[in-house]
Amino acid sequence: MLDIIKLLVIDVDGVLTDGKLYYTEEGESFKIFDVKDGLGIRIANKIISIAIISGNTSPIIAKRASVLGIKHLFLGIEDKALCLSSLCNQLQFSKEQVAYIGDDLNDLVVSELVGIFACPNDAHSAVIAKSNYQLKANGGDGAVREFIDAMLEAKGVKAEFDKGIKISNV
Template identity: 40%
Template sequence: MNAMYLADLPAEVLARAAAIRLAAFDVDGTLTDGRLPFSAEGQDHKVFHVHDGLGLKQLQHHGIAVAIITARSSEAVSRRMAELGIRHVYQGARDKRACLHQLLNELDLQPEQAAFVGDDLPDLAPMRIAGLGIAVANAHPWLAAQAHWQTRSRGGEGAAREVSDLLLQAQGRQDEVLQSWY
């Protein structure tokens, strides 16, 4: 996402993004492409995009908490989130809305300070209470219609990085991010 793209975003989306202190993500279909491959032994396999991982680390490095709220449980998710240093990982969360509320209370944040990123109907309830509800490009149309913003990238193909870039740019942190890599 470049600065030109950011300039094209509605002022309401930019204002919502500027207030975010917590970015919460679904996993399957959001941080992955949504497919659920299983080995002959029944173990699931997930593929995560390296750009998304860097985006999540950038958010944390620049003061935005990152959370994972997913209905499924997976060792692959545990391992990848540990690699990224993400502390707020909620797997097996059947009530994602309640989980997000609990996390907001723990972090002493208001709903308008949270973004929730998802791809399908189980993500609707937390997305609706978040100050910035985001659907990935390939989200189910019913969810996408309820989002404040929709990424150009598909789940598992850079959508989380796009969210990271939006939040950091809207908060005026782009130069700081770039400087950290010089």
């Protein structure tokens, strides 16, 4: 199934990050992203569409998405299923061509709308139970890259990218 994926949809907190909240003494929040996930996304952007759907509205997410060249960014989303359905209709992708990586209860609503419902190793137990692809890596620790590498392998193009490519801003 990984070989037919045309759209990878990613949640942020707990998937691209470790899900922890970090605050400075001044009350400003920040997030920590794994550079391996970033390079994986930049590579995947060359062959599939990438989207972020998050309930969070942090400008940090928008900045990260911009740096990684993610064109489909949806923040502050309360109804992830409606958002995903709309995106799939717009891009004309079938359920089987879509993979989603989520980690918590608010991601379960999309599980029936995608061909692959994946989760990091440290996802909520209900998400793990519903997932058809549990990653070995935890959220924020290369889980997205692990999924992308498996997808590239299934598509028969991983060896080509493993030779090295020129990509900056990861």
